Amino acid sequence: MRRSLKVAIASVATLAVLGPIGWFWRASLVPSRYDMAEMGYADFGGGPAGGHHHASGGTSVAALTGPSTGTPGVTVTLTARREGSRYTLNGQTPGPVIHAVRGQLVQVTLANANVPDGVTLRWHGVDVPDAEDGVAGVTQDAVKPGRSFVYRFVVSSAGTYWYHSHQVSDAQVRGGLFGALVVSGDAVTSDVDQVLAVHTYDGRRTLNGVSGLSSSDAAPGQMVRARVINTDSGPLRVWASSSYRVVAVDGRPVVGPSDISGKAVVVTAGGRVDLLFAAPGRVDVGAGAACSSPGVPAAPSPSATLDLLSYGTSAPLGFDPERANRNFSYRIGRRIGFLDGKPGMWWTINGHQFPDVPMFMVSTGDIVKMTISNSSGEVHPMHLHGHHAVVLSRNGVAATGSPWWFDSLDVADGDSYVVAFVADNPGIWVDHCHNLKHASDGLIAHLAYTDVTTPYRVGGSSHNRPE
Structure with missing residues (x-):
């Protein structure tokens, strides 16, 4: 075979291989400035397109x-x-605990002293109006150094919440830009109320920024409410040294909670659980971090885990999920490909990679049912902004306990959850994995109301980078 023919055949073969790769590479590129609401494709869930x-x-x-x-x-x-590798709020991390009473108007002024990438504050679990949601490039522009931004919202539901940056969120939250928000006014009574914000700094797990053992000042016989907040990116096992009850999940009360012994409760990344127990007692969160009354010994992590699907007593939901007029699938997978030109193993949503992902479209008043399934090989803490949803079933097994309302839900590999909610908070809302590295790697979609637009853009001169 002549040399020229060999070269021609080799060239054609090279083009046959590199041509498709080049096409996929180019198709993966994300614009330097874009409207998040215009990305991907609209999914109307079988309901009317409307506006x-x-x-x-x-x-x-x-x-x-x-x-x-x-x-x-x-x-x-x-x-x-920004203080070295850490981020602080009012000179501390975690930031100050904000206390409010249900029904109060809360006003928070966020000032950026020197964080070069800009900052926002997201009120995690508080179903605020959309403009107060703190997502850079979707609901506001990031606050640049020397600037400030004012958030105003009414806290309509008592419970345990937290706040954190939603600008370059993976780096900023991991670096300490977060704090707790406690709204009192529910029916749970206790003598001592403790916030236990769990966060890992440089490989050390801490409670409220303190590693090792923290002291509880509760006197013997007093009832202690421990508000555990998981600010890390993975699931957290929590257990108590004595009998306890889970009285709230993600800021929503548990109906008819019963005593728990010999079991741990798993707290989703971004999620919260409120434990109620009598002092003296000890709450362990693993990795040597605990809050304890004096003299209470450590106990090993129980092998059994509480199943919230059947815990507590059933109660009305306030709406009928069987009348859902929007039915969505959120199928999480993984595959080899390119993300913004970078090769790797990337997350997929319904078989699509970011930015070609679904925009779940709803109208005010819709009843929404969503099936969230995971075949990606890893657990994902799924988090929808602006709404609380209720678990209807897991892997085909119906929920039988207290209504399991959540804003953050662990979906393990191989699991499938059916959840439902009412579309009652107009806006454009992030629906993403709260393992924030996963979100920055493309595991992020949105729920959008059909008649809502956003003037904000990701990238460009605003330098908005929500994940």
């Missing part, structure tokens, strides 16, 4: 604010700083 958020007109996210008038019951200023 469309891509069309002109409609309601701007910027108009969906909290009350513009009225005297706040709680007023806080939080100043964000």
Whole structure:
């Protein structure tokens, strides 16, 4: 065979291989500036298309604010700083605990002292109006150094919540830009109320920023409410030294909680559980971190785990999931490919890689049913902004206990959950994995109301980078 023919055959073979790879590489590139609401494709879940958020007109996210008038019951200023590899709020990490009473108007001024990438604050678990949600490039622009931003919202549900940055969130939350928000006013009574924010700094697990053993000041016989907040990116096993009850999950009360012994409870990344027990007692969160009354010995992590699917007593939901008019699938997978030009193993949603992912479209008043399944090989803490959903079933087994309301839900590899909620908070809402590295690697979609638009953009001169 002549040399020229060999070269031609080799060239054709090379093009046959590299041509498709080049096409996939180019197709994976994410624009340097884009409207998050325009990415991917609209999924109407079998419901009416109605208006469309891509069309002109409609309601701007910027108009969906909290009350513009009225005297706040709680007023806080939080100043964000970059201090070496750490981020602080008012010079500390975690940031200050914000306390409020159900029904109060909360006003928080976020000031950026020197964080070069900009900052926002996201009110995790508080179903705020969309303009107060703190997602850079979707609900606001990131607050640049020397600037400030004011959040105003009413806390309508008592419970345990937290706040954190949603600008370069993987790095900033991991580095300490977060704090707790406690809203009192529910029916749970206790003598001592403790916030236990769990966070890992440089490989050390801490409670409220302190590694090792923290002290509880509860006197013997007093009832202790321990508000455990998982601010890390993976599931957390929590257990108590004595009998305890889970009285709330993700800021929602558990109906008819019973005593638990010899079992741990798993707290989803981003999630919260409230434990109630009598002192003296000890709460362990693993890796040597615990909060304890004096003299209470450590106990090994129980092998058994509480199943929230059957814990507590059933109660009305307030809506009928069987009348759902939007039915969505959120199938999480993984495959080899390119993400913004980078080769690797990337997450997929319904077989698509970011940015070609679904935009789940709803209208106000819709009843939504969503099946979340996972075949990716890893657990994913799924988190929908702006709404609480209820678990209807897991792997075909119906929920029988207290309504399991959540905003953060661990979906293990091989599991499938059917959940439901009412679309009652107009906006464009992130629906993503709260393992924030997974979100930055493309495990992120959105729930959008058909008549809502956003004036904000990811990238560009605003340098918005929500994940």
